Amino acid sequence: MIRRELPKRRVQSFSDVLDRVREIINRVRVGGDQALRELTLQIDGVKLDRLVLEDSYIKERSEVLDPKVKEAIDNVWLQLTSFHDLIKPPNLGGGSEGVEYGIIWKPIRKLGIYVPGGKKAYPSSLMMAGIPAKIAGVKEIFVSTPTRGDLDPAIAYIAQKLQVKNVYPIGGAQAIAAMAYGTESVKAVDKIVGPGNVYVQGAKFLVSSDVGIDAIEGPTELVIIADENANPKNVALDLMAQGEHGSSSMLVLISNSAELLNEVSNLLQGDNEFYLVKVSSLEEGIQIANELAPEHLSLYTSRARELLARVENAGAITLGNTPPALIDYSAGPDHILPTNGWARFKGGLTVFDFLKGISYVRAERISESLVKSAEIIARYEGFNVHANSVGVRYE
Ligand SMILES: NC(=O)c1ccc[n+]([C@@H]2O[C@H](COP(=O)([O-])OP(=O)(O)OC[C@H]3O[C@@H](n4cnc5c(N)ncnc54)[C@H](O)[C@@H]3O)[C@@H](O)[C@H]2O)c1
Ligand SMILES: N[C@H](CO)Cc1c[nH]c[nH+]1
Numbered sequence: 001m002i003r004r005e006l007p008k009r010r011v012q013s014f015s016d017v018l019d020r021v022r023e024i025i026n027r028v029r030v031g032g033d034q035a036l037r038e039l040t041l042q043i044d045g046v047k048l049d050r051l052v053l054e055d056s057y058i059k060e061r062s063e064v065l066d067p068k069v070k071e072a073i074d075n076v077w078l079q080l081t082s083f084h085d086l087i088k089p090p091n092l093g094g095g096s097e098g099v100e101y102g103i104i105w106k107p108i109r110k111l112g113i114y115v116p117g118g119k120k121a122y123p124s125s126l127m128m129a130g131i132p133a134k135i136a137g138v139k140e141i142f143v144s145t146p147t148r149g150d151l152d153p154a155i156a157y158i159a160q161k162l163q164v165k166n167v168y169p170i171g172g173a174q175a176i177a178a179m180a181y182g183t184e185s186v187k188a189v190d191k192i193v194g195p196g197n198v199y200v201q202g203a204k205f206l207v208s209s210d211v212g213i214d215a216i217e218g219p220t221e222l223v224i225i226a227d228e229n230a231n232p233k234n235v236a237l238d239l240m241a242q243g244e245h246g247s248s249s250m251l252v253l254i255s256n257s258a259e260l261l262n263e264v265s266n267l268l269q270g271d272n273e274f275y276l277v278k279v280s281s282l283e284e285g286i287q288i289a290n291e292l293a294p295e296h297l298s299l300y301t302s303r304a305r306e307l308l309a310r311v312e313n314a315g316a317i318t319l320g321n322t323p324p325a326l327i328d329y330s331a332g333p334d335h336i337l338p339t340n341g342w343a344r345f346k347g348g349l350t351v352f353d354f355l356k357g358i359s360y361v362r363a364e365r366i367s368e369s370l371v372k373s374a375e376i377i378a379r380y381e382g383f384n385v386h387a388n389s390v391g392v393r394y395e
């Protein structure tokens with residue numbers, strides 16, 4: 001369906017399902033493995049005979065993967081690695097006023113990756129989470145994914161490449177609850193990352209008081225800002241491509257060209273809702289995009305480079321005639337990206353999501369003024385022992 005207006009809200013939001021998700025989480029916390037089996041049967045219609053897939057089974061499944069797909073995965077692996085390697089921060093040290101200080105980056109220890117698999121399998125998402133995690137130095141990776149029968153061979157292959165400790169054939173909020181709190185079979189982790197539908201993201205949100213999460217990465221969003229130079233067929237393809245994720249995707253085209261909007265409108269097919277909006281200038285388009293804070297933003301205009309500087313809120317941006325689907329698979333930057341407006345304060349997944357920056361200080365010959373300042377502020381706050389503990393050392 002084509003709408004000639006801006007979307008008023010996300011089609012489906014994780015906050016719409018929090019009551020149901022809370023109920024699922026509580027059932028897993030109380031009932032452990034048995035609750036996981038019951039919930040997977042009730043919600044997914046899958047009878048689980050085991051909750052941890054054996055290594056021999058994962059190997060067997062990876063062996064049935066088409067060699068062409070294996071080769072493609074190996075190829076993309078190198079490109080994703082080069083992007084995330086570029087970002088990995090070095091340990092830094094310096095000093096000022098007699099204080100030696102620095103920061104050391106340490107990986108989180110136990111990581112849970114959720115790999116979506118309700119409607120389609122997402123092996124690419126396992127790569128997008130697993131590669132930066134490995135580059136950050138994460139040692140123990142656990143994966144949960146709904147399997148609807150057998151494990152997807154590409155997920156099996158990637159799990160092996162990542163030396164994943166356990167793969168759990170569990171999906172939805174129950175998988176997130178299990179990795180957050182642990183059950184007899186599922187290990188509790190320090191942080192859970194990964195995309196998924198509103199139930200998965202709602203669960204991540206609710207467990208985030210007890211375990212780390214990356215962000216809300218729910219139903220796909222694409223905003224395209226295009227001018228009269230954009231190819232209408234490619235614009236329509238990009239919108240319909242992200243529509244493949246399901247009816248919850250938010251798909252918006254903003255243009256200053258009525259002709260382009262009409263041409264695209266005639267080309268769009270499928271069940272998704274497409275929002276086509278006319279603006280008077282590309283700058284106005286950017287302003288709207290900044291308010292929507294979409295997951296994917298495409299600047300499909302010859303002024304893309306110039307407009308890039310005006311973008312404040314977006315998960316990832318494609319410039320000119322670059323398909324957003326290239327980020328989904330092989331360009332290098334991550335496709336695990338914030339949705340629901342979380343791009344106002346969070347970027348896409350990077351090695352930073354798997355690292356903790358721990359700062360250190362050594363102050364043997366600190367300047368008198370910094371000692372005095374510490375004492376004065378401590379006393380101002382009423383923390384006299386703090387002040388004394390500093391002052392006494394540098395008398
Ligand atoms: N933002 C990103 O970075 C990003 C990346 C890739 C995919 N995605 C999104 O991930 C999503 C994948 O969704 P999916 O559904 O195919 O797979 P999924 O694995 O996220 O969700 C499937 C699970 O949801 C649970 N579920 C489904 N209906 C339920 C209900 N009524 N009550 C309770 N639980 C229920 C089930 O347990 C099922 O196993 C898509 O929306 C896609 O756009 C986002
Ligand atoms: N477009 C999704 C991120 O919103 C990522 C993806 C995976 N597979 C295909 N697409």
Ligand SMILES: [Zn+2]
Pocket residue numbers: 220241242245325328
């Ligand atoms: Zn996609």
